[in-house]
Amino acid sequence: MVCESWKTKLDTYIDGELPEQEMRTFDAHVRGCPSCSADALTRVQMKRAIQVAGKRYVPSTDFRRRIEQSITPKPKPSFHLGWMLASAAAVILVVGTLTSTYMGSWSGKNKDQASRDRVYSEIADLHVATLASSSPVDVISTDRHTVKPWFQGKIPFAFNLPELQNSEFSLLGGRMTYLDQTPGAHLIYDVRKHHISVFVFQERALSLSLKLPASWDGNSLSPKNLPFNIETWSQGGLRYFVIGDASAADIDSLAKLLKASS
């Protein structure tokens, strides 16, 4: 019963799932065997009948609209005044606690460390305020070749951005920023739903403006009074800050990518 062995694979043949060589062999057999040919035809007709019968239910346009609305990006939330006041009060309470803690330990620190901590807090301010803004970036792009040229003419220096193709980081965009009236670039990156800010300023301008010491520790991670991880360094006359609530390892990884690209 030669055809019996063929028939066990007939469904797989009709489904187009046999390996290529076996498909060709099967084709040749079916063409030459009336029994298998008739059987194959019946099964194809059955497949088509199931396909037609199976396309039975159509969703309403109202349901489609509901689904579309549920998955389309929502506009940034605007808060009622009550929520804004409540959240501002909560933040002021937290800030007051942090500030008093900071002030309590201030007398014990040297001036240089105090200056650096002040800068870290200013950077943290910029990071938080930008992310809470209704338009956190002025140039929206994941392409560094779009973001970098956008800053030309807006800031008195140029900088390089790293290639992120094989990393977990993605660039969301950038904006102009100012630190104590010193213009700089603010870039926002994302890693696993954590937003990281990268700030770039001219080192000399920043040092004069903030009266920073001529040199300072290049990698001061996790200043105690801030709920973020931060890394800073100077390279090529530019001062970089990388800050976010991502892990210290992620902050360090992004910093390494930036250093390598500069």
Next chain:
Amino acid sequence: MVYGNKTAVRWFTLVCVSEKSLPSEAFEQLAMPHFERLYNFACWLTHDRQEAEDLVQETYAKALKGFPSFQPDTNFRAWIYKILRNTFLTSRTGLSVTATVPLDLEGEDEVLPAVKETPESILLQRSDGKLVQQALEQLPVAYREVLLLCEVEEMSYQEISATLAIPMGTVMSRLSRARSALRNGLRTQLQKG
């Protein structure tokens, strides 16, 4: 202190940082083309349009939430169908109708004789599709879903394997048994009618 006040003024509106919009747009582009077919499949699983709507809605919500973990170079269709099916299986209806393959058909790979006019060919000639629909409805859900994925959604065996989380060999044997069960169901209808 001046510095402390300056910090307090700047730290505002921290309650909610909105989600990124870019992944949602990518999800919409990938997910909406499957909407009608997902709904059709959901109706065949639940036998109830309202429940099917709930199932589809929950599927899209879960898929959107889980989208950051979706690997871009993998099969999105199989991924979202799997979510829908798993959501169905854990629903009340799904739990009550799931999921063991009928043992009376276990191991029976029926091979039909190649006669010119088999019962199925007569049925297909006479049928307006309603008989096939009724036969499909009466199948156990495990058979019905594999037939729908293969014939209506035109998924490959590999896609079906990924959607149902079963080995390829099981896809093939289950399809074979489902087709046998459907043929038996059609014969029963023919004998009645």
